[in-house]
Amino acid sequence: MVKFEPKNSEYRTISILGHCCNDIGVVHLAQHSPSGQMVAVKRFNMDKAKEESALIEYEIILTKQLRHSNILKYLVSYVWGSDVCVVSPLMGYGSCRDLLNNHFADGLPENAIALILRDVLDGVDYIHKKGLIHRAIRASHVLISDKGHACITGFRYACGIVSNGKWQQKIHSYPSSTVRNLNWLSPEVLQQNLRGYNERSDIYSVGVLICELANGAEPYADMSTTVMLTEKVRGSIPQLLDCSTIHLDDHNIQGDSAVMTILSRQAKRKFNEGLHEIALLCMQYEEMDRPTAAQLLTHPYLKFNRKHAHLTEYLAPVIPLSDKVAYNKDELDTIESVRKMSDLELYSCDWDF
Incomplete structure (x- = not known):
C-alpha cells in the first residue's frame, strides 16, 4: 500500500492543471516520487485567502473524515511556506x-x-x-x-x-x-x-x-x-x-x-x-x-x-490525462521536457474543488 507523507519534497510538480477558489488555489499535476504515482496537488495561498481561509480549513478537515468511493479522497495535507497543500488522486478526465x-x-x-x-x-x-x-x-x-x-x-x-x-x-x-x-x-x-x-x-x-x-x-x-x-x-x-x-x-x-x-x-x-x-x-x-x-x-x-x-x-474520443502521461513515461525525467510534450495537451481548467 502506497503511503503518502506530508512532505513537499515527495511531490514533483509537472504542470499546472488549473485554478480554484477564486484563484486562491492552484491545482498541479505532480508525481509522488517514492511510488511514481501521478497525483493532483492543490496549493492554497493563505496570504491571499483572508476570509476564505476558514472555509478552506473546514473543507480539508471535513473531507478527510469522509470515506466513500464517490467522495474525492484527500490522501494527505501539509503546510509549505505560506501554502496549505492537499494531495488527492489524479482524476484523469x-x-x-x-x-x-x-x-x-x-x-x-x-x-x-x-x-x-x-x-x-x-x-x-x-x-x-x-x-x-x-x-x-x-x-x-x-x-x-x-x-x-x-x-x-x-x-x-x-x-x-x-x-x-x-x-x-x-x-x-x-x-x-x-x-x-x-x-x-x-x-x-x-x-x-x-x-x-x-x-x-x-x-x-x-x-x-x-x-x-x-x-x-x-x-x-x-x-x-x-x-x-x-x-x-x-x-x-x-x-x-x-x-x-x-x-x-x-x-x-x-x-x-x-x-x-x-x-x-x-x-x-x-x-x-x-x-x-x-x-x-x-x-x-x-x-x-x-x-x-x-x-x-x-x-x-x-x-x-x-x-x-x-x-x-x-466519453470517447476524450483521453484521460493519466493515459496521456503513461504514453510519455520517458519524458518524466525532467519537468522541462514534460512541458515541451506536444501530445500531452495539458490545458488550464477551472478545477473548482
Whole structure:
C-alpha cells in the first residue's frame, strides 16, 4: 500500500492543471516520487485567502473524515511556506464542467449522464446519512477518474444537519461565498425565510446538475441573478433540451447563429422518459415532494442493468490525462521536457474543488 507523507519534497510538480477558489488555489499535476504515482496537488495561498481561509480549513478537515468511493479522497495535507497543500488522486478526465467546456458543448451522451448520476446519488446519499448538506452540487464539483468513476468534491460550502446531538428538521444558516453556486441552489435556500431548508435542497441541485450535463450549460445561465431568483420563486422548472422540449420556432435569437446551431443539434435528440422524470422529481418546488437520494437510486431508470457499461466508452474520443502521461513515461525525467510534450495537451481548467 502506497503511503503518502506530508512532505513537499515527495511531490514533483509537472504542470499546472488549473485554478480554484477564486484563484486562491492552484491545482498541479505532480508525481509522488517514492511510488511514481501521478497525483493532483492543490496549493492554497493563505496570504491571499483572508476570509476564505476558514472555509478552506473546514473543507480539508471535513473531507478527510469522509470515506466513500464517490467522495474525492484527500490522501494527505501539509503546510509549505505560506501554502496549505492537499494531495488527492489524479482524476484523469477532470471535472464534468471541463468535459462540457472542452468536448461536449451540446451536453454529455445520455448513457454517460446515467452512470455519473448514479455515482453522484450514491455519494449524496452517503453524506446525507452522515448528517451533511452539500449545498454546492454542480458539474465543476463532480470529478471523473481515468477509470470512469465519478466523485463529489467542493465541501467548503457544506453544513451539518445535526446540532447538539439532535437531527434538525430545518436549517436556517445561509452558505457564505455562494455567488458562483446561485443557479444550482434550491428555491428554499435562496429565499432565506423562516421555513428554512433540509437535505432535500441538495436533491434540487442534483436536478439542476442533470440539466447541466444534458444541455451543456446550467439552467438560467443566460439570465441575470434577479430574473433567475424570480423564476425559481415562481416555481419554474428547467427542462432537458431535446426534441420533446425544443421548438425552434419559439426561439427568436437575433445574430447568434452559434446558439441556434446548438439548439438545432439538441432538437434532433431524444432523452429517455426516465431521465426526464428524474430531473422533474428532483426540481419539484416543495422540498417534501422531492424523493431522497436513496429513493432515486431505486428508480427503474437507474436500476437498469448497466453492469457491463463503462463511462469511459461514452466519453470517447476524450483521453484521460493519466493515459496521456503513461504514453510519455520517458519524458518524466525532467519537468522541462514534460512541458515541451506536444501530445500531452495539458490545458488550464477551472478545477473548482
